[in-house]
Amino acid sequence: MNILTASRARSLAAVLVGVAICNLPAPAGAAAPSPRPDEWWFRTWAVQDRIWPLTRGAGVTVAVIDGGVNAKLPELTDAVVPGVDLADHSTDGRVDLDTGSPGHGTATAAQIAGRGGGASGYVGLAPEAKILPIRLSLSGEDHTPEAIRAAVDHGAKVINMSYGSDASTMTPAYCSPDMAPAIDYALRHDVVLVASAGNEGDAANYPSQPASCPGVLAVGALTKQLRPWWKTERQSYVTVAAPGADVSLLDKRGIMHMGDGTSSAAALTSAAIALIRSKNPGMPARTIVQRIFATARPTGTPAWNNRTGYGLLNLSAVIDPEHHPVSAAAPNPLYDGFDRWQRQLAALTASPKAVSTSGSARQYAEKPTSSESTILWIAVPGTAVACLVCLAAIAFLRYRKGPRRGRAGT
Structure with missing residues (x-):
């Protein structure tokens, strides 16, 4: 090899090394996109100072069960992986076909994992996490159990459900019995399930x-002042709170708007x-939830x-x-509440004579207030049992065919 050739070889080698270095994953301390001033929750949680130096969510997939996600927005570049369409099977979830809002699923995905690009510069709280879209029809028959299973089977470690249906007719625990196997499936696969509490605290x-x-x-x-938002549900199943009022949202067209709601929380x-x-990859979901309760800041x-x-x-x-x-x-x-619910469902299946009154998730979880009574068990003989079973079946069918609710402002 002559001197000229050797020199060219060294130059090429240097270029290749430089390219390789540039393509290495960025360390947690590297420069990150800055959140918008209206993304006030970053300051609430001291995210840029305390959290992002440790992690930005790399290696974790969050399933967004909703109306689909517009993955073509520059703010979501490389954030959205192929998902599942349980509405009409026409997409892989990476299209936002939500006609009831400017794009509920897209807004949710951006809040979680926005990359900071595009005209808006919108940044998600975990900008290196991945979004797995699970598209549902948000009216008509409910496929949430199927969606939960699909999310688990596609590798999600967190499942976000920012929607809700009227569960006032459900029994026991204000939850349709067909949800139990799906929730059990997720918990056994070390997945955390998250849902919006509801937006009708000022009304029904x-x-x-x-x-x-x-x-x-x-x-x-919560509001910016860390007080309960006036419409947040007043329910015994509420477990924790997060920012949800006066939040900036990115819709499916890439346009910014303001909103309120437990969906954002x-x-x-x-x-x-x-x-x-991401920071604690070996920490079980059960431990994460336990730590959330133990360290939460009372309001x-x-x-x-x-x-x-x-x-x-308290992040x-x-x-x-x-x-x-x-x-x-x-x-x-x-987890204690879910175990109790499973035992009640098993008892109801094994012995129809043991019929539960319609109780709350909090009663199953035994949260620490004494103002509400515990679950009552009633042994009802003969035809009364049949009547109660029929009423439960009617209520179940009403839920299955009823409209989706609780998606205000997100």
């Missing part, structure tokens, strides 16, 4: 499924859990209330078990 205040189901982390909404909670899982007295649950999710504490240890014996009402 109906319990909202799937948030009302035991085993699901039900999220209420759920989305930001799902993103927070993605960050926690009033008593420590638990029916609008914000145990309080504001910097949950994510750092070294400096914020939580006893393995600490209460975990979410």
Whole structure:
């Protein structure tokens, strides 16, 4: 090899090394897109100072069960993986066909994993996480159980459900019995289920499924002042709270608008859990949920209330078990409540004579207030049992065919 050839070879080698370095994953401390000023929850959680130096969500997939996600927006470049379309099987979930809003699924996905590109510069709380869209028809027959299973089978470690149906006729625990196997499937596969608590706290205040189901982390909404948003549901199943009022949202056309709702609170909670899982990949879902309850910042007295649950999710504490240890014996009402619900469903199946009154998820979880009674069991003989069973079946069919509710402003 002559000198000229050797020189060219060295130059080429240097270029190749440079290209390789440029294509290495960026370390957590590298420059990241800055959130918009109206994304006030970044300051609330000190995300840029305390969280992003540790992780930005890499390696975690969050399923967004909704009306689809517009993956073509530059703000979501490389964020959305192929998903599942349970509405009409016409897409892989990466198209937002939600006609009832400017794009509920897209807004949710951007809050979780927006990359900061495009005209808006919108940044998600976990901008290196992946979004798995599971598209549902948000009216008519409910396919949430099927959607949960699909999300688990496609590798999601967090499932976001920012929607709800009127569950006031459901029994037991304000949750359709066919949800139980799907929730059990997710929990056994180490997946955290998150749902919006509902947006009718100032009106009918109906319990909202799937948030009302035991085993699901039900999220209420807080204002900038960290007070309960006036429309957040007042329900005994509420477990935790997150920012949800006066939030900026990116719609499916890439246009910014403002909104309020527990949907946003759920989305930001799902993103927070993605960050926690990314930083602590060996931490089981059960432990993450236990730490969320143990470290939450109460928003009033008593420590638990029916609008914000145990309080504001304390992200910097949950994510750092070294400096914020939580006893393995600490209460975990979410999982305890689901176990109780499973036992009740099994008892109802085994013995129709043991019929439960319509109780709340909180009653199953035994959250710490004494103002509400515990579940009552009633042994009803003869024809009364048949009547109760028929009423439960009618209520179930009403839910299955009824419209989706609770998607206000997101």
